[in-house]
Amino acid sequence: xxxxxxxxxxxxxxxxxxxxxxxxxxxxxxxxxxxxxxxxxxxxxxxxxxxxxxxxxxxxxxxxxxxxxxxxxxxxxxxxxxxxxxxxxxxxxxxxxxxxxxxxxxxxxxxxxxxxxxxxxxxxxxxxxxxxxxxxxxxxxxxxxxxxxxxxxxxxxxxxxxxxxxxxxxxxxxxxxxxxxxxxxxxxxxxxxxxxxxxxxxxxxxxxxxxxxxxxxxxxxxxxxxxxxxxxxxxxxxxxxxxxxxxxxxxxxxxxxxxxxxxxxxxxxxxxxxxxxxxxxxxxxxxxxxxxxxxxxxxxxxxxxxxxxxxxxxxxxxxxxxxxxxxxxxxxxxxxxxxxxxxxxxxxxxxxxxxxxxxxxxxxxxxxxxxxxxxxxxxxxxxxxxxxxxxxxxxxx
Amino acid sequence: xxxxxxxxxxxxxxxxxxxxxxxxxxxxxxxxxxxxxxxxxxxxxxxxxxxxxxxxxxxxxxxxxxxxxxxxxxxxxxxxxxxxxxxxxxxxxxxxxxxxx
Amino acid sequence: xxxxxxxxxxxxxxxxxxxxxxxxxxxxxxxxxxxxxxxxxxxxxxxxxxxxxxxxxxxxxxxxxxxxxxxxxxxxxxxxxxxxxxxxxxxxxxxxxxxxxxxxxxxxxxxxxxxxxxxxxxxxxxxxxxxxxxxxxxxxxxxxxxxxxxxxxxxxxxxxxxxxxxxxxxxxxxxxxxxxxxxxxxxxxxxxxxxxxxxxxxxxxxxxxxxxxxxxxxxxxxxxxxxxxxxxxxxxxxxxxxxxxxxxxxxxxxxxxxxxxxxxxxxxxxxxxxxxxxxxxxxxxxxxxxxx
Numbered sequence: 001x002x003x004x005x006x007x008x009x010x011x012x013x014x015x016x017x018x019x020x021x022x023x024x025x026x027x028x029x030x031x032x033x034x035x036x037x038x039x040x041x042x043x044x045x046x047x048x049x050x051x052x053x054x055x056x057x058x059x060x061x062x063x064x065x066x067x068x069x070x071x072x073x074x075x076x077x078x079x080x081x082x083x084x085x086x087x088x089x090x091x092x093x094x095x096x097x098x099x100x101x102x103x104x105x106x107x108x109x110x111x112x113x114x115x116x117x118x119x120x121x122x123x124x125x126x127x128x129x130x131x132x133x134x135x136x137x138x139x140x141x142x143x144x145x146x147x148x149x150x151x152x153x154x155x156x157x158x159x160x161x162x163x164x165x166x167x168x169x170x171x172x173x174x175x176x177x178x179x180x181x182x183x184x185x186x187x188x189x190x191x192x193x194x195x196x197x198x199x200x201x202x203x204x205x206x207x208x209x210x211x212x213x214x215x216x217x218x219x220x221x222x223x224x225x226x227x228x229x230x231x232x233x234x235x236x237x238x239x240x241x242x243x244x245x246x247x248x249x250x251x252x253x254x255x256x257x258x259x260x261x262x263x264x265x266x267x268x269x270x271x272x273x274x275x276x277x278x279x280x281x282x283x284x285x286x287x288x289x290x291x292x293x294x295x296x297x298x299x300x301x302x303x304x305x306x307x308x309x310x311x312x313x314x315x316x317x318x319x320x321x322x323x324x325x326x327x328x329x330x331x332x333x334x335x336x337x338x339x340x341x342x343x344x345x346x347x348x349x350x351x352x353x354x355x356x357x358x359x360x361x362x363x364x365x366x367x368x369x370x371x372x373x374x375x376x377x378x379x380x381x382x383x384x385x386x387x388x389x390x391x392x393x394x395x396x397x
Numbered sequence: 398x399x400x401x402x403x404x405x406x407x408x409x410x411x412x413x414x415x416x417x418x419x420x421x422x423x424x425x426x427x428x429x430x431x432x433x434x435x436x437x438x439x440x441x442x443x444x445x446x447x448x449x450x451x452x453x454x455x456x457x458x459x460x461x462x463x464x465x466x467x468x469x470x471x472x473x474x475x476x477x478x479x480x481x482x483x484x485x486x487x488x489x490x491x492x493x494x495x496x497x498x
Numbered sequence: 499x500x501x502x503x504x505x506x507x508x509x510x511x512x513x514x515x516x517x518x519x520x521x522x523x524x525x526x527x528x529x530x531x532x533x534x535x536x537x538x539x540x541x542x543x544x545x546x547x548x549x550x551x552x553x554x555x556x557x558x559x560x561x562x563x564x565x566x567x568x569x570x571x572x573x574x575x576x577x578x579x580x581x582x583x584x585x586x587x588x589x590x591x592x593x594x595x596x597x598x599x600x601x602x603x604x605x606x607x608x609x610x611x612x613x614x615x616x617x618x619x620x621x622x623x624x625x626x627x628x629x630x631x632x633x634x635x636x637x638x639x640x641x642x643x644x645x646x647x648x649x650x651x652x653x654x655x656x657x658x659x660x661x662x663x664x665x666x667x668x669x670x671x672x673x674x675x676x677x678x679x680x681x682x683x684x685x686x687x688x689x690x691x692x693x694x695x696x697x698x699x700x701x702x703x704x705x706x707x708x709x710x711x712x713x714x715x716x717x718x719x720x721x722x723x724x725x726x727x728x729x730x731x732x733x734x735x736x737x738x739x740x741x742x743x744x745x746x747x748x749x750x751x752x753x754x755x756x757x758x759x760x761x762x763x764x765x766x767x768x769x770x771x772x773x774x775x776x777x778x779x780x781x782x783x784x785x786x787x788x789x790x
Contacts, residue, residue, distance in 0.1 A: 055612030059574035066578025156404025203558035216413030230406035415515035416553035453525030469514035473521035474716035
């Protein structure tokens with residue numbers, strides 16, 4: 001069924017179709033309509049989940065952590081300072097290896113207060129051990145929620161589904177709602193082999209020691225360092241799972257297929273604009289105009305930010321002349337984090353492209369297509385000789 | 398692809414005794430029950446067992462006579478203090494060291 | 499009928515050889531409390547002495563399933579366990595949150611208040627040893643006035659303690675009770691009663707701590723009793739809004755109260771108290787008891 005609805009409703013619909021069992025959320029702009037929609041689904045009996053209207057984001061993720069530990073499929077959603085308020089729990093959820101799915105409706109963080117979009121909130125949580133997926137449109141939001149549950153439950157690692165506040169969360173676009181039976185075929189019900197259960201009493205998340213230690217059977221158990229190393233190994237291996245889940249989804253729903261980088265006119269492109277989120281669709285207009293001028297250009301939208309798809313980056317960008325990396329977040333005191341990640345991935349490549357870094361749209365500053373066009377042209381002209389290290393565009397100083 | 402290969406390391410503990418080791422080694426004094434004074438031991442009846450109830454570590458049995466597990470008894474002396482007939486004497490561990498090696 | 503020593507269950511749910519200090523008041527209430535809670539229960543525990551007592555990975559001293567959670571999240575996590583059990587139709591299994599006074603009265607109070615307002619179906623037990631003992635005796639919201647801790651040195655804590663059961667009562671819970679490590683049977687009966695009631699239940703348990711309070715472990719039970727006999731810590735229940743003193747506190751009258759100095763003199767943490775402070779505390783206790 002096709003509908004025209006908001007991005008938040010697309011997310012809520014995905015959560016409903018996934019037959020999520022426990023939902024806990026605390027309202028924050030621009031995530032709020034997603035939470036409202038879920039409570040409506042539950043109140044109307046369209047969904048049988050337990051909906052817990054908690055008193056804070058910290059508690060929202062606490063509820064999900066506990067419910068997931070007890071063996072239920074769980075979901076929460078937040079934005080900006082809400083995500084930061086639950087940050088302790090964000091680390092905890094991945095360390096405890098719980099397959100929670102959380103939508104992060106991207107918004108700039110205070111101070112000063114801003115309710116508008118940038119990526120600083122989820123970027124600031126990139127080192128928590130979560131998988132971070134970015135959606136570029138409403139269909140991707142819904143589909144990514146479904147894929148996120150499947151990936152999370154296969155690899156026992158929580159997943160953030162990130163999408164742009166207002167630009168996607170509050171805008172209306174057509175998208176298809178998949179049939180429940182197809183979703184059920186895609187996503188089996190959740191079962192955990194180590195849930196809290198009086199029949200098999202386990203003490204979960206106990207204090208670990210710096211070194212390994214024998215268990216009650218005399219077998220050596222890991223220390224904190226082995227447990228954390230295991231998380232890192234599993235995150236790297238989850239790249240394959242993300243790809244397999246994408247293929248499986250495409251097989252059933254005939255959509256998607258690009259879980260790492262979504263490319264537009266990149267194949268023969270000499271210069272590629274790189275970004276995350278809905279900006280990649282705006283950049284398609286820019287690329288179309290530059291193509292009309294005879295420039296060989298393309299756009300690459302990074303869909304998976306953690307684990308970072310280093311090989312996919314190498315495959316996509318080796319041999320290109322230049323990359324123009326646009327991003328809505330910054331590692332204060334350094335440069336754009338996506339820029340750091342991409343240039344790091346390409347460090348070993350012999351013929352690596354030049355890379356320019358532009359910060360834009362911070363706190364919802366309007367991104368003008370003309371600015372993008374001018375910037376792209378300037379980068380192509382400057383090339384490697386005049387590499388541009390982190391310039392802000394749209395600034396009015 | 399499958400859950401089997403992922404998430405193998407979690408800090409999930411199984412129940413078992415002695416995580417703190419043989420805590421009897423913490424003890425400075427050993428509680429010794431005088432069975433000629435202890436109410437259930439003396440009377441042969443199911444009675445009293447204050448020592449069993451108050452023992453923080455559950456190392457005294459509710460039997461006739463009560464028996465103390467010295468492997469784990471930390472020597473807190475609560476049993477001696479709470480015994481209504483003062484049947485439990487605290488004896489310096491050094492007195493047993495020679496005999497027990 | 500009230501439980502006696504002779505019919506307390508035999509089943510021991512906490513293993514010996516755990517890491518609690520000798521003479522630990524928490525050990526008494528945990529051991530007896532678990533007998534009342536029973537095996538078909540999931541525990542939720544934030545950082546506290548109990549975390550250590552329950553054992554370091556990979557060995558657990560407790561025979562119940564337990565979820566260790568972050569400091570501020572206890573009641574929210576208990577909510578999550580309850581929700582998942584409901585979602586899975588496993589509602590026979592009960593949920594008990596067990597936290598210290600810092601985890602309850604300070605960092606955990608927001609989540610606790612939220613869960614109480616929602617009426618989540620679990621029992622919350624606060625074992626109150628009146629300071630952050632696991633980190634080495636720092637003041638908490640329930641540390642009494644005048645007490646020396648490592649963060650209220652020299653002159654002692656200036657402020658009065660927070661009355662957490664009263665805060666819980668303001669939430670309109672079905673059941674609130676106080677208990678003491680020194681009266682295990684009273685504790686057992688109250689937990690049993692709470693486990694059979696719907697909604698959020700709160701218990702506040704006075705828990706003598708030899709190392710934090712400065713007394714010989716031998717006197718843990720005696721000192722807990724003195725707190726009750728001096729009228730400093732009162733045993734009561736608030737059941738469906740009805741307040742009543744219970745057990746030894748019920749038998750007390752203002753004229754039978756022992757002087758507070760009998761309690762203070764047993765512990766080094768009170769040694770900074772001045773005479774006028776003691777007189778003021780004593781007057782406060784008489785005022786409280788005159789109103790019972």
